[in-house]
Amino acid sequence: MTPGPRILYDASLANNPAGTGSFVRGLLAGLDHHQPAVEVIASSFESGSGALDSRHKNPVLRLRNSVRHLAYYLQTLPQRAEQLDCDLIFCPSSLVPIRNRRPFVMTVFDLTPLRFGSTQEWLSKQYLAAMLRSGIHRARIICTISQAIGDEILARFPGIEASRMRVTYPGPNPELLAADATPVPVPNRPFVLMVGTVEPRKNHLTVLRALADHVKRQPQSELMLVVSGSAGWRYGPIIDAIAQGPLPRLPGSGVEASIGARDHGRGGHPPSPDGRPRLGGGRRCLYGRPRAGDQPRVGPAAREPVHLGGVRGVRGGCRPGRTRSADVSPRSVDQRLRVVAFRYEPAIGGAEHLARRLIREIGERRVVDIVTVVTENRSDWLHLLVEGVRNSDERYQVDGREVRALASWPVELRRRLRPWVPFYHLPYSPAPTIMGRLLAPQLTSVAAGAGIMHNFFMGREAFSFGLMEAAASAGVPFVFTPLRHERPLGWSSGAFRRIYRAADALIALTRAEADWLIAHGARRERVSVIGAGPLSDGRVPPDAARRVVGDDQIVLFLGQLHEYKVFNVVLQAAALLRDRRQVRFVFAGPDVRGHARRFENAGPNVMYLSAVDDALRDSLLQACTVLCVPSSRESFGLVVVEAWNCGKPVIGGPARATRELIEDGVDGWSVPQNATILARRLAEILDNPELARQMGISGQRKVEQQFSWAAIADAHLALYSRLAESGRP
Template sequence: MKILHIVQCYHPVVGGSEWLVKNISEQLVTNHQDEVTVFTAAATKPAYFWRNEGAPMPIGTEQINGVTVRRFKLFRRLRLLRMLWAHSFHRLQLPYNDWARTVQLGPLIFNMPRAIANSGADVVFATAFPFMHMYYAVAGARRANIPVVLLGAIHTADKWGYDRKMIFSAIQKADAYIAHTEYEKKYLIDRGISGNKISIIGGGVDIQKFEEAEGTTIRQKYSLGNDLVIVAMSRQSELKRLDSLVQAMPRVWDKYPQARLLMAGAKTAYSAQLDSMIAKFSPAQQAQIIQIHNFPEAEKPQILAAADIFVHPSGNESFGIVFVEAWATGKPVIGANIGAVASLIEEGQDGLLFEYGNAASLAEAMLVLLSSKDKRQVMGQKGQQKVLENYSWEHVSDQLRAVYEQVVAR
């Protein structure tokens, strides 16, 4: 099969969609001998589309692990004007404010629809909203009568980014849509999308790397010893709600004063607020919190394996791949009882849910797991089995290829 994948950026750029497309593309080449091409922007990160963050990459075509990768030149002019247009149209709720927001975000690659139409592909797949290339994929594929499959990775809590009529219109025009969770599928059905065109396929992980991780090196490196360790792993953005985790810790320390909190993730402008919250704790409590801001991707499995429990308090997730990664190391998880997260975690089976944004509820869930090693072990094992059955890259790519076969055969 001749397959065209379209994504905002591609390896070596780091990101959820970038990682998903890289792994699926390489799996299809290796396991099915498919001819896979990736169209993407010539940028080191998506933020380069609309502001001076990141840098350009060489324009042109290259081969990466058997995948043909074509990077397109970006139009980056009028960025200030585009931003003012988007924000003013949205604030005043003017007609086409969703288009204004999308043009502001980009990537603006004016020759991409024609390139898609001329690609000769049997099927086109694109991810993720709210970027402009999703509409290029639909326009180019329809121009050449090529079936198109979309994976939106919709963050339903982000109204600015995803509450756009044009997103639902594009999904209506697509031949098939991939939802990460049952929650996302229901969200789209409620907005007029036919359930018949929606398949549920989660994200994938390199299971072996996580299964083999022991966490010993991390415990030694940060002098964690045999203390109970709570791990959180995410960028320190406001949307991830790490504030509720920090606020929950005093209740945990009341019962387990030696419990350690390890927060791993890149700093953002919001980090100063988290640091201010932590600074209000006693010196002894502050010493129980460890922050790791820069760590190589290869160290992620070891960090997760060092945990007794994994906590991710975010309510702004399209899937929650970090839960899958924690399960792959055999750890029980705690997530917010909201959105996609609530449909991913099986309450009481492979993890616990807490009331989103409620520090007392989160503390209660953590105490339940910290108090029982047996419960932690059973939930961690069930989570790991779920990953083995549903979230290997081979399984995910095979599921997606089955969707490709269906739309091509119509």
């Protein structure tokens, strides 16, 4: 018989305690059944225990092991292929030869180093991500264990030919079926079983919180959770939560652990006397450890093929990675929407008002809670990002919804963040990304228990990037509303581009914003254009405003006193129109960086009201003759829609979003930042009440047709449902 191809099989991960090790051992044994049609030669790198956890490994040993690891894939593995005249190198993982003359095949289980980077310590993540990218670009054939992984590879690496992809579905694991089923001391009660590596992306904390929620709803329930698995990357918080039994501040009980944890990296977990791996048995993990010096074998004595089990998502069912007991209310986990904004009510601003109104409109159709950091009108964003606001979490309610205001970060984390502050705003600075990654582990508590996380951007992108990393680690879909303002120095931060590429969904408020996001890396299929509706109550009478301002015609500036709002040009226009004694320029909005000092020398036709409550704000919109907010940059210009909702004409500025909203001469005007031109347009409206009325009616009609809050809420809910069902929009 003509000899078959000779394959050098990299069995270096055979001792890995996770599913990867089972796959490597099982596939190696399975290939033996094809001999002599295929000649398989095993090669491995002896790396010690194979434990995933790095927390308990000696740093010197880790460094030495890393050098040996690089040498193996850079030199040893390719040389062995040459010396043995192999036709092919088969790598049953994403660890591949760094340089080679022989073709190789690789297997990709998932894209963890790229999607769930915060679940791994930094050095390992960088190494694994580089190996994964290198392998995908150079492998002759790329095997994946699901079509979804194959599709994601093709989406992330557009240059990869589909003809190089192969899907090899896994099946049940015969190694477990042959194991010595040593009983685990679990009480005689119904239980949910989680088997697998204990690490953040497996969602153990989410299941624990779901169980606690179930027990809270059904106090007599005996349902419990049994967790069995070896220690994975950054498993510490999970082990700590399991060791404590019920999660802190959450009712519920009944958590049993059969976990190979800290002992796994210390030479523990011997096999049973007959050499078969134990299942359970106190704190023994599922895998027996080969003796030191053992080589992976190929031949009749090897075990039957071992496959990694998996759960395929189905329409209407649980998403992969989410375990749901039949007794857990679906509203408690997958239906929970967690809205996160760096600043929130009682602080006043467009982003805060937008998030609040959306939550209010969603009503009881989803369980919603809110997480924030800043609750007052401060804009020293970078200082707040690093130092925080309060010593401990605070909880309060807005519109009947719970808001959690986060405590300052731990002292050590703040110490690690501070050195990056001077570099934050440099063009193309890596500081925002690095700071976001430092924050991500601290933000895992924000992701825990959420079904969807929706971040309205406010503050600094490092916070949003850290949230996205934390959500990815927890397996929670991440929705990002950028609220993009054009910036004088551009949007060169790599953190933004990473968010645009990796977020599960992006919500643009305008078509122009959507086009910009796509041009800067967002995937077109993940971008939705959902506008914003008015936050004002169009039925509020003008009486409250009249008591404050009087009966004069009102030119209303409504917004925070940011430079980009160009309130100073409105002040200059007021000076040009100071002879109009029956016209009052009213500025309402929080002070920013002491800009309110500029009103000290303003003329008698100017009134500054600072921040006002919702009732007076709505009354001012009803009482004004025209709204004038000529911003140079806006993400949407919500106040324009609010003025139209009250039947008022508007004058906006050169911001692209504003120009997209306003139809010049029909419902208002967009003007350049020139006081003379602005004053001329204002005079045209003030002198022509019929023109002002017709423009207001046109704007009101536009709101009814295009900016209905019912339609906006429905669009968001549809997006959330698609994400909960499939993980992508």
